[in-house]
Amino acid sequence: MNARLIALLLFVSSYTFGQTVVPFDSSAWVFAGKVTQETFQGKAGISLTNGSIYLKDSTFKNGSIEFDMTLSKERYFPGFCFRIQDKANVETVYLRPHQVGNPDAIQYMPVFNGQEAWQLYYGDGYSTAVTYPLNTWIHVKLLVRDAQAEVYIGNTAAPTLVIHHLKRPTKAGQISLNNDAPALTRFANFQYTKSDTPPMAGTFKPEPTPQPGTILTWQVSSPFDEKLLQTDYSLPQLLVNRLTWQTLTAENSGKLNLSRISKLSEGNNSVFAKVTIVSDKPQIKKLQLGFSDRAKVYVNGGLVYTGHDEFGSRDYRFLGTMGYFDAVYLALKKGPNDLWIAISETFGGWGLQAMMTDQTGLTINR
Structure with a gap:
């Protein structure tokens, strides 16, 4: 032997x-x-x-x-x-x-x-x-x-x-x-x-590198009730004024698991994730989105998009899984633009991912 x-x-x-x-x-x-x-x-x-x-x-x-x-x-x-x-x-x-x-x-x-x-x-x-x-x-x-x-x-x-x-x-x-x-x-x-050295037989893949244009760092608000977003087409200032914020870094895939920092409960089922986009001129840019379960996108305080991707929302077999299934075209002004995305959750995963592949003339700041 x-x-x-x-x-x-x-x-x-x-x-x-x-x-x-x-x-x-x-x-x-x-x-x-x-x-x-x-x-x-x-x-x-x-x-x-x-x-x-x-x-x-x-x-x-x-x-x-x-x-x-x-x-x-x-x-x-x-x-x-x-x-x-x-x-x-x-x-x-x-x-x-x-x-x-x-x-x-x-x-x-x-x-x-x-x-x-x-x-x-x-x-x-x-x-x-x-x-x-x-x-x-x-x-x-x-x-x-x-x-x-x-x-x-x-x-x-x-x-x-x-x-x-x-x-x-x-x-x-x-x-x-x-x-x-x-x-x-x-x-x-x-x-x-x-044991720190169990005899493992699997083939493990390295962590993927982020796709170009993936937004990796966000400011995330304290949780609030989704109902506060259903009354207007602009950001409700009374809500905005009482929010607190912390930084959350996405995974390399772009996934932002909001439950890492926010506990979901009835009456506190939504958060905002925000970044500032500085543009060198007025222009329109495509933002690809993945979210779970529901999203509202605001640019410079105005509502420009709303989407529903919760369990069963498309047909009875749709699981509500998150991916880059949605997109919105942002009309940006010259200078700083505030991008706020409200993410509301029912069950199965509270998350967001966003990617802007064409960032020509842009700087994205958290």
Whole structure:
């Protein structure tokens, strides 16, 4: 046996022996749902409905999480969370059993301030097609290292989902198993390993560079009620005068996840994002927009555009996912122009992205 193979076997062996097997009892978990101890198809475990269970250990950062689970055919979203800071700030992976075989059968989603964001993060690196059986045991495994992770569904050699860039900070936290629906999900054989060098097999893509013209830095207001925007075609000055502001930098894709700094609530479901555009002459420029769920665009205080991209707004199959699906042509005057975009949210992701590819004669200042 050559030295390289011996080294690999020693590495895998040391990783395996570091696993912690955790029984499903109150000494290790906090139960926040309906939990029933049961044996199904020869495996002892639990059934979980209408809630979650939280591992009491709050020191998991890197390593592996493994368990077996069963899924029903109903429309629901069971899965697990990791690096839980509190119930409103977590990394989440969940399955959509009703979408087996479709491109969103499994989903990674970061949660900031209690706001889900699956409408912002989808496709390569966030969701993918996978076929898994229902009403029988399947094995689920997560490997995570700093900002990268991969998920295995079933006993496969290659990862099912490669998460190129986790969106939340790399901080240790709790692990949970989740099923917030009445549809039945079972869990068995839970174990986890803490390791900064888990043996990952995925191909991870580097962070993409911003497209030319992407607006990356915005001033974002304190939240307010969307109803305050429905009375006029200009910025309501009473609202404007009471706003406070902070800087938020977009991801390289241009996505501005507004939940990073604003908590969504009834009566506080909107914010403004603003920049100043300095033009060397009067001219018209195209602004490409992506938003979730609703947007109103103001230039120099006047309303020039309104759009609706929420779940089901185009047809019953439209998911409300955010992309550069909309555009508005801005009539700019010579000198500074104030661009304000109000973004209002219902559920699924609170976000904005904007790009002005032709910036000839322009300077954009936050």
